[in-house]
Amino acid sequence: MLKIGIIGCGFIGGQICRAIDSGEIDAELYALCDSSESKALELATSLKTCRPAYMKIEELIRSVDLVVESASQNAVRFIVPQALQAGCNVMVLSVGAFADKELRETLFGLAKQHNCKLYFPSGAVVGIDGINSARAAGISSVTLTTRKPPSGLMGAPYVVEHGIELEKLEEETVLFEGTASEAVKAFPANVNVAATISLAGIGFERTKVKVIADPSLSRNVHEITVEGEFGKFCTRVENLPSPDNPKTSYLAALSAISTLKKLLNPVQIGT
Ligand SMILES: NC(=O)C1=CN([C@@H]2O[C@H](COP(=O)(O)OP(=O)(O)OC[C@H]3O[C@@H](n4cnc5c(N)ncnc54)[C@H](O)[C@@H]3O)[C@@H](O)[C@H]2O)C=CC1
Numbered sequence: 001m002l003k004i005g006i007i008g009c010g011f012i013g014g015q016i017c018r019a020i021d022s023g024e025i026d027a028e029l030y031a032l033c034d035s036s037e038s039k040a041l042e043l044a045t046s047l048k049t050c051r052p053a054y055m056k057i058e059e060l061i062r063s064v065d066l067v068v069e070s071a072s073q074n075a076v077r078f079i080v081p082q083a084l085q086a087g088c089n090v091m092v093l094s095v096g097a098f099a100d101k102e103l104r105e106t107l108f109g110l111a112k113q114h115n116c117k118l119y120f121p122s123g124a125v126v127g128i129d130g131i132n133s134a135r136a137a138g139i140s141s142v143t144l145t146t147r148k149p150p151s152g153l154m155g156a157p158y159v160v161e162h163g164i165e166l167e168k169l170e171e172e173t174v175l176f177e178g179t180a181s182e183a184v185k186a187f188p189a190n191v192n193v194a195a196t197i198s199l200a201g202i203g204f205e206r207t208k209v210k211v212i213a214d215p216s217l218s219r220n221v222h223e224i225t226v227e228g229e230f231g232k233f234c235t236r237v238e239n240l241p242s243p244d245n246p247k248t249s250y251l252a253a254l255s256a257i258s259t260l261k262k263l264l265n266p267v268q269i270g271t
C-alpha cells in the first residue's frame with residue numbers, strides 16, 4: 001500500500017488526512033510533519049483509524065513513497081529537492097514556488113533523474129484539463145481573474161507593501177494586474193492557481209493575472225480565459241472558502257484528494 005507523508009497540517013493537509021482516514025483514499029497515512037508540532041499531533045489524534053507518526057522532514061522523506069507538500073512556497077524549496085533525491089514522488093500545493101525558473105528547472109531535472117513524479121493538482125480552479133488539451137495545438141493567451149473577499153487577501157506581501165487598507169474597501173477594487181510570475185510573489189497564499197495555469201499553458205511571463213478585492217463577496221471567484229488554435233474557452237468557479245483558512249478554497253483540498261485517488265486508480269477519466 002502506498003505510504004503517504006504529509007508536510008503541512010493545515011486545512012488542505014487535514015482534509016487529505018480525513019480522506020485517507022475514512023477510506024476514501026486507499027493509502028497508508030504514514031507520517032505527518034508541521035512547523036507547529038502540536039498542530040500535527042492534534043490532527044493525528046483527531047483521526048479515527050489512522051495512526052500516523054510525527055516526524056521531522058528528513059525522517060518523513062526517508063520513510064514514505066509519496067510526500068504531500070501542503071505547507072508554503074518557502075517549504076517547497078527545502079522539501080521538494082530532498083524528497084526527489086530520496087526517490088519519493090511529490091504532490092505540490094504551494095505551486096507558486098515554481099515561478100522561480102532556476103528552482104523549477106532544478107526540480108524538474110531531479111524528478112527526471114530520479115524517475116519520480118511531481119503532481120500538481122488543479123487546485124482551486126477549473127479548466128486545467130482544457131489548457132492541457134489546448135496546448136497540443138498552441139495557445140495564444142491565458143488570463144486569470146481572481147476575486148476574493150478582503151478577508152481572504154489580508155497579509156499578502158503586495159497588500160502590506162502598498163499599505164492597502166482592505167478593511168476600508170466599500171466596493172470591488174482591482175489590487176493588482178501583472179504576469180503570473182509577479183502575481184505569485186505578490187500574493188503567495190492567494191494565487192498558486194496562477195502558477196498551475198502557467199505550468200499547464202504558456203508559462204509564467206505570458207500568463208496574465210488580475211487580483212480583485214470585493215467586499216460584497218463571500219466566495220473566492222476564479223475566472224480563466226484561454227484562446228488558441230482550438231478556439232476559446234472561459235471558466236468561472238465560485239468557491240466556498242475553507243472555514244479554517246479564508247485564503248484557501250474548499251475545492252483546492254478536494255482537488256488534492258482527487259489527484260491522490262486518480263494516481264491510485266487503474267481507470268483514468270479526464271485529461
Ligand atoms: N494549488 C492551489 O490551488 C492552492 C494552493 N494553496 C496553498 O497550499 C498550501 C496549504 O494551504 P492550506 O492548507 O490552506 O494552508 P494552512 O495555512 O491552513 O496550512 C499550512 C500548514 O503548513 C504549516 N507550515 C508552513 N510552513 C511550513 C514548513 N516550512 N514546514 C512545515 N510546515 C509548515 C503551517 O504551520 C500550517 O499548519 C499553502 O501554501 C497555500 O497557499 C492553497 C489554496 C489553493
Ligand SMILES: O=C([O-])CC(=O)C(=O)O
Binds near residue numbers: 124188189191194
Ligand atoms: O484557494 C484558492 O481560492 C486559491 C488560492 O488560495 C491559491 O491558489 O493559492
